[in-house]
Amino acid sequence: MLIRSFRELDVYQRSKAVAIESFRLSAAFPKHETYSLTDPVRRSSRSVSANIAEAWGKRRYPAAFVSKLSDVESEIYETQAWLDYVQECEYASKEIADKLIEDYEKLLRSTWA
Secondary structure, eight states, X not given: OOOOSXXXXXXXXXXXXXXXXXXXXXXXXXXXXXXXXXXXXXXXXXXXXXHHHHHHHTTTSHHHHHHHHHHHHHHHHHHHHHHHHHHHTTSSOHHHHHHHXXXXXHHHHHHOO
16 A cells, blocks of 8 residues: 555554544643643644654655654653653543553554564
8 A cells, every 4th residue: 555645654643643632631731730731741742743744754865754753752752751740740540641651652662663
């Protein structure tokens, strides 16, 4: 099967789905966390799929492609770190936070596979 768009990539579709889960979770965060936690969770989680799309655009240039995948990795780690705070602050249960963290781990493994 010929893939013609980044939107057809399984890793893009999964990263977008996990970002939407993260976004929905963050909607319930307290108002006082808007800038210190809600916004960073939303930005970094969305950045994962955006960087996958950018990597697709750079696929003809190996160094640029790898650089974008490195950005994907960084955004995954950042999102996981924010989710650690979400859990510690009890804005989500351990089960919910752990599931999202594991979903990001799976994305990380498939990005470099």
